[in-house]
Amino acid sequence: MKALKGVKILDFTHVQSGPTCTQLLAWFGADVIKVERPGVGDATRKQLVDVPGADSLYFTMLNHNKRSIELNSKNETGKEVLTRLVKECDVLVENFAPGALDRMGFSWERIQEINPRIIMASVKGFGPGKYEDCKVYENVAQCAGGSASTTGFLDGPPVVTGAQIGDSGTGLHLALGIVTALFQREKSGRGQKVLAPMQDGVINLCRVKLRDQQRLEKGPLKEYSQYGAGIPFGDATPRAGNDSGGGQPGRILKCKGWETDPNAYTYFITQAAVWEKVCDVIGEPDWKTKEGYATPPERLSKLDEIFARVEAWTMTKTKYEVMDICNPLDIPVGPILSTKEIMEDQGLRATGTIVDVDHPERGQYTTVGCPIKLSDSPVDVTRSPLLGEHTTEILQQVLGYEGEDLARVIASGAVGQVTK
Missing domain, CATH: 3.30.1540.10 (formyl-coa transferase, domain 3)
Structure with missing residues (x-):
């Protein structure tokens, strides 16, 4: 049995910090529904492309075990679909710029009205304060969190680390916050907000x-x-x-x-x-x-x-x-292992830390599997979804749209160019 079986995650995340969090939850068995802009999707699908016409490794390695639905939240029918998703899901995860959900008409107060039990988890660059509206990326978080100033040699400039402690590190912190909030909900019956600022996550690691x-x-x-x-x-x-x-x-x-x-x-x-x-x-x-x-x-x-x-x-x-x-x-000693040596390490492959995954557009690629091992919740790493691959499936199975009602939603343009 999967540890998080039955938990539905509404994944409004993109790039790295949020997808790291939701991928981990998906590995533990949650049904992660990734909401993407029609015809565009997560920006990383087309960033650092190495196989023309296929999703990039940047995207595929952060979005395993998820389902994808295309949804235009500015479309009235799209708002209807999103409202039903909020009502059906246990957790909403987002790493939008501050205030983006409010501008969409889905403030925390509105989300609570729709589903009082939902947990809204957010990644932001900084916590509340004078910098809370600033845009933050990986290296900015490392610099603001004390990592860069303490990394490098004494006679050189500050240096960022190759480990993505700002993005992926914050995603791991957020996943812990979500699971903790789910545990508390079992006792309180109420949802709550979970916030993981990137600066705070780096400070914790430093x-x-x-x-x-x-x-x-x-x-x-x-x-x-x-x-x-x-x-x-x-x-x-x-x-x-x-x-x-x-x-x-x-x-x-x-x-x-x-x-x-x-x-x-x-x-x-x-x-x-x-x-x-x-x-x-x-x-x-x-x-x-x-x-x-x-x-x-x-x-x-x-x-x-x-x-x-x-x-x-x-x-x-x-x-x-x-x-x-x-x-x-x-x-105590340890070899300095290159990325090539790590990918070829048979011990890491045997434990599922390094795995090969087949993809219909790019073929087989190597990726990092789940870094946390649960004895009663084994992880099978499945490929990332194609853009909108599960739109009809989610509309039917999760939201209950059928027949003319389903046709109405598809015809509205709110869910992209649906293909059967």
Whole structure:
């Protein structure tokens, strides 16, 4: 049985943040009805197109397991259909610009009138305040949420991360909010609003940097490389390069083949509990008891020297050999995996984290499967819908339109060019 079987989601989302949320809910069994503009659809259908005439990977990889209905909400019949959708669904998810639903005639108050049990979940760039009407994209959220200012190297500019923590990260936060609101509704009988601002989501993911901001007020951050290098700290959490964020010194180090392979690197952590094993592996057994090296506080001022010695060892091994040697000794290491290596990883394929999907227009493509595994709610990743593919099906099965009534709606132009 699917965990969210029977839950209907009215999906008014587009691009990445909202679709990430609704795709996750669809994977858990919710019936996600994606509402799209007739003849146009989600903007990402035609962004970064790699197969002419087919939906882009940008769209397909964010809209699995959903049904698509074309609907013009400005058309009077379209408003009628939308009203019935609001009445039938459990959750409305949207990431429109602020005020867009109000201008459509579907304010929160109107939505509650139609369906007092519905949950309205929204992604916005900023929460209530002076920036709440600003348009926000992935990198803007990373910058406003503290990620960029703390990412990169000390002598360089702020850097955004390749992980989509602003868009996809916010979608994950919103999905949790929706499921929580559904749980509360079982007790209260009432729906409610769920808001996930992108800035807030990034801040939550950067909480360790706010931790360090407060520690900095009490003195230097000794586990940061700049402490050992004698570089003074400023008044804000600095960029820390590849230092570990958890207090255990760590660095990205070169491995065998780094001269030609941009990803021949490993992340190596000199965890205090396995320091003696690290010394044996790198051929420095004297460091176990040598003054200035034996305890974690002593080593903080010598991290550059220590990691240079560790790197001299890792450069004689491939990143996988480093894993094979260190893991049995409980020394925390991890290979820097390229996107190509991840897509080809048989272990990730076996767990359904990486899957191949067949598509009628673009053929087979590889995508990310559900990252969360439930033992009693297995996930089957099905392809994204074609634009308006399920319009008639939804009108009939969800909203109960039949016969002349169905023909009237189709003839109105509110639901695009319906094909059987």
